[in-house]
Amino acid sequence: MAARHIPREGETRIPSGCAIAGIMDRSGARHDGTDILKSIALMHDRSNGLGGGFAAYGIYPDYADLYAFHIMYESREARAATEAYLEHYYLCEKQERVPTEDHPAIKNPPDIWRYFMAPHPMRLAASGLDEAEYTMRHVFHINGAVDGAFVASSGKNMGVFKGVGYPEDIGEFYRIADYDAWAWTAHGRFPTNTPGWWGGAHPFTLLNWSIVHNGEISSYDANRRYVEQFGYDCELQTDTEVITYLFDLLARRHGLSQEMAAHIMAAPSWRAIDAMAPENAAFETALRTVYASALVNGPFSIILGSEEGLLALNDRLKLRALMAAEKGPVVYLASEQAAIQVVCPDAENVRSIEGGVPFVVQLDAVARRKQEEAAENRAVRDWPLEHEVGVQPRRRREA
């Protein structure tokens, strides 16, 4: 296969909206991709065919303990180089092409593979990192240093299916109706500033995190400079990826709850802090001071997926719409209310997500576990093997 030139982010500017949706069963029961496909398809006109994608949690129960990498290749060489690299650092249990179906609307797709792998025990131990940190670094290496290879997802028991096209076509191309997941998110893209390419479609992922985003991050460069200090290379030049990395930094590395991480990104205004009781004001001031560069500005609505569940967040001024509703254990989220009702006509508790207020949907099992946990974070010294201690210098770019 000859290498093709596929336009990358930043080469062109295309002026723009987007559609996002999420469906989650809090009981952990799994549902196929039919509903999420129908929900995102209803919002067809919020996308323009330049990107669509889905994140699915709980789809690989047989390999639940292994990292499931979905990787897109633009050339045979890219695959050879990536597989040689992975073979060095991981033990691969299974590798295969992601099943796809020819679709008239999906043009020029990359070669898409998935790998179920465990970190190579000796190399993991030698790295001095925990397995999440170890995996994150290899993801960044592949994305940054292997030309024509892009890791679409790298979590456990989850996967991302995305590409250039309308989301309903992408979903059919990947046959997402064949997968069963307890949480689904979806995105229909209307790129604002950049062309669509397969890697640049949403969801953006790292480890178990996935983000679908409607909006534009005007603080992108400030946030990017901040996360790059901690080894997150923003290779995709797309504002959304930085939100994924902020959640990874604040929640996985700093041990904050996802809700607190979201609160930091959409912190209360100084005027609101001034009006608070002194102890609250002191707390909020400390947060805003320590995490000044993690404040996300601009119009956005996002749905974060993780092993805990979903989290929805609107910017503080609510410049984007996002609706929520529920029916029994199932929670629905969508940019437009009708996109919920089309799959659940008798959905209850229909309401909008407020600006700057994280909307958290946890698996029942996770919620129970959290309730039993102490309110305080565990000190890092008590879990050194699970956590990378200290700030590493930015690693040198190889090749």
Add this chain to the structure above:
Amino acid sequence: MIETIEIEVTAVAVTGAEPPAAEPPTATRAEVALGLSHFKEANERVRAALARADEVAVTDAHAQRYLGCALPAGKRLAIGGTPGNDLGCYLDGGAIEVFGDGQDQVGNTMNAGSITIHGRCGDAAGYALRGGTILVRDECGWRAGIHMKEYERKRPALVIGGDAGAFLGEYMAGGVIVLGGEPGPYVGSGMHGGVIYLRRPLAADAVTSGLVQAPATEEDVPGLAELIGAYNEAFAGEGPPLPAPDGGWWCLRPASARPYGSLYAH
């Protein structure tokens, strides 16, 4: 895909020559089921039905945008399901009634007529409203009544029975907002015309600078009574009615006609 059907309930009975233009069209009813059809096709079918009938029942709406766009006086749309964004945009005298919820930008730049929603609606309801009346039975999203305006006798009104999101009446330049529930923060941010009626006074520090809060006076009663009456009539039996106009309403008005006149001046 849901099969879409179109039934004309009453056929127009026209025999012989066409009736003279001055004569009002024969009152008829038509029904259009939208299902999952695209908004372009949906609007074409609704417009075709409206050309034949004065009253069109739209059923099974699923987020089709721009329904009832620029609907003229004498025409009526009754909508079942969830109509899409920009419902009744540029409405020009027609009447729209939704038996369900509205999405975002209900009545965007509406000029005249009425929109009645038996449910809630999304963000920016009555965006740049310049005439006519919007009645929303339940709550509404953020920025309801943003950029409402008035000119001489054209004085638009937005009545919301439930709570409102933040920035109610943002940049409001004219017209009337009546809120039955609680407002979110930043009511009337940038407001420089018109009036917002509230059930309860805002805390003093919640009143945006440049606005004056005061109890509604006798001068307010006639206008307020008309809107409250319209709301209570439209939603009779569907929930608690709004209290009488002399029942302790409060109003928010800009302190001066040009509160920002000196903002960018030297």
